Amino acid sequence: MPGSDARPRNTGQSPLHAMSIDVEDYFHVAALSNVIRPHQWDSLPSRVEQNTERLLMLFDKHQVKATFFVLGWVAERFPALVRKLSDHGHEIASHGYSHQLIYNQPPEEFRQETLRSKALLEDITGTAVEGYRAASYSITRRSLWALDILSEAGFTWDSSIFPIRHDRYGIPDSPSAPYSIETASGAVIREFPLTTAHIMGLSIPAAGGGYFRQFPYPLFRYLFYNASGSGARPQMFYLHPWEIDPGQPRYTNASWFSRFRHYTNLDRCYGRLERLLGDFRFGTVSDSYNTYDPDKTLLRSDQMVRLA
Numbered sequence: 233m234p235g236s237d238a239r240p241r242n243t244g245q246s247p248l249h250a251m252s253i254d255v256e257d258y259f260h261v262a263a264l265s266n267v268i269r270p271h272q273w274d275s276l277p278s279r280v281e282q283n284t285e286r287l288l289m290l291f292d293k294h295q296v297k298a299t300f301f302v303l304g305w306v307a308e309r310f311p312a313l314v315r316k317l318s319d320h321g322h323e324i325a326s327h328g329y330s331h332q333l334i335y336n337q338p339p340e341e342f343r344q345e346t347l348r349s350k351a352l353l354e355d356i357t358g359t360a361v362e363g364y365r366a367a368s369y370s371i372t373r374r375s376l377w378a379l380d381i382l383s384e385a386g387f388t389w390d391s392s393i394f395p396i397r398h399d400r401y402g403i404p405d406s407p408s409a410p411y412s413i414e415t416a417s418g419a420v421i422r423e424f425p426l427t428t429a430h431i432m433g434l435s436i437p438a439a440g441g442g443y444f445r446q447f448p449y450p451l452f453r454y455l456f457y458n459a460s461g462s463g464a465r466p467q468m469f470y471l472h473p474w475e476i477d478p479g480q481p482r483y484t485n486a487s488w489f490s491r492f493r494h495y496t497n498l499d500r501c502y503g504r505l506e507r508l509l510g511d512f513r514f515g516t517v518s519d520s521y522n523t524y525d526p527d528k529t530l531l532r533s534d535q536m537v538r539l540a
């Protein structure tokens with residue numbers, strides 16, 4: 233359990249962890265996809281711009297650079313927001329265009345939307361976009377083909393693979409530290425997996441999002457620190473702009489479980505994030521990855537299929 237020794241402060245020795253934000257609106261999330269359909273998105277009151285601005289101010293206050301995985305749908309409607317994030321020195325990466333789960337998409341459809349969303353961000357920022365995160369971490373053993381398409385499209389790194397067992401995502405027993413994957417076509421793509429703590433034989437997600445809101449903060453901090461090998465290697469943290477927004481519309485017709493996942497502790501999340509920024513050192517995904525010792529595992533995608 234958490235103790236005072238599990239509270240690393242910002243010291244020269246602590247690793248530079250990756251701070252990432254998946255820039256999407258409250259109505260894009262998979263947990264609510266049964267009650268909100270994509271054709272309704274344009275008619276719903278958007279809150280992504282104001283929520284992302286709050287995160288931007290918080291990161292500026294703490295002098296933290298983050299990686300923003302921007303959904304193409306959002307970039308198309310709020311190009312000034314994307315430009316502002318980039319102008320403030322943050323890294324812009326892609327969260328795809330439509331927020332559909334990759335393993336449910338035909339490869340050709342995935343290819344088209346991947347190219348579209350990458351070009352959109354590059355036109356806005358004037359900078360090459362090299363990083364990708366799949367909607368709901370939907371690169372699994374069933375959709376490793378997506379890595380080939382990402383590589384062909386010019387992406388050099390990915391952060392979509394959760395080394396856990398979950399109803400919607402995960403490749404259990406895949407590495408929990410940054411590694412590289414050789415795809416079926418022979419391309420190499422760097423992978424920064426989502427933080428997972430290993431305690432008493434259990435794999436516990438500790439990357440952010442719902443877990444960050446649901447666990448008591450000291451427990452989350454302990455799990456994040458544990459996952460880092462007590463500060464030996466960088467970890468990946470993620471959050472969504474809607475997770476700091478208790479004022480968002482509530483969908484009471486969603487299932488109890490979906491409502492639990494989506495609405496728990498929205499009012500506490502901003503304060504917790506500020507505590508986290510004081511407890512660990514954070515930077516962009518690329519900066520974090522580059523500070524990690526380059527002695528990284530190289531796995532072939534066919535080896536990953538056989539995992540677990």
Ligand SMILES: [Zn+2]
Pocket residue numbers: 254256327331366367368
């Ligand atoms: Zn998302």
